[in-house]
Amino acid sequence: MLAFAGSAIALTQYITQSATKMRKTLDRYLTDEIVANILETPSGLKLWQERRKVTVLVSDFRGFSAICEQLPSEEVVKILNLYLGTIYRCDQPL
Known part of the structure; x- marks a missing residue:
């Protein structure tokens, strides 16, 4: 025991x-x-x-790192939101 x-x-x-x-x-x-x-x-x-079907987007912005070094972070977020918003809307039916 x-x-x-x-x-x-x-x-x-x-x-x-x-x-x-x-x-x-x-x-x-x-x-x-x-x-x-x-x-x-x-x-x-x-x-x-x-198991799920997913989509992965990989993007490369020419000069993005250099731009990010010169802009305030709020501006970088605005640029990314504009780009991602445009990409998202492209997936929607017209």
């Missing part, structure tokens, strides 16, 4: 340490809400099992 109790304690410590390490790693890339969902909900990992 003592061996069983010792094993249970060791297992509990291992699970706690593993969860702590996972939380630290996931916290770098995901919101607290998503991390909690993954670690605390049995079906939390289902997030990673969903």
Whole structure:
């Protein structure tokens, strides 16, 4: 019986340490809400099992880095919003 109790304690410590390490790693890339969902909900990992069709847009603006260095960040955001808004509207039916 003592061996069983010792094993249970060791297992509990291992699970706690593993969860702590996972939380630290996931916290770098995901919101607290998503991390909690993954670690605390049995079906939390289902997030990673969903297949979806997605579209990825990769754009390269000639001279964009140089422009960003000279403009205030608010102006850079305006430029990006204008560009992304135009791209988004191109996807809508006319």
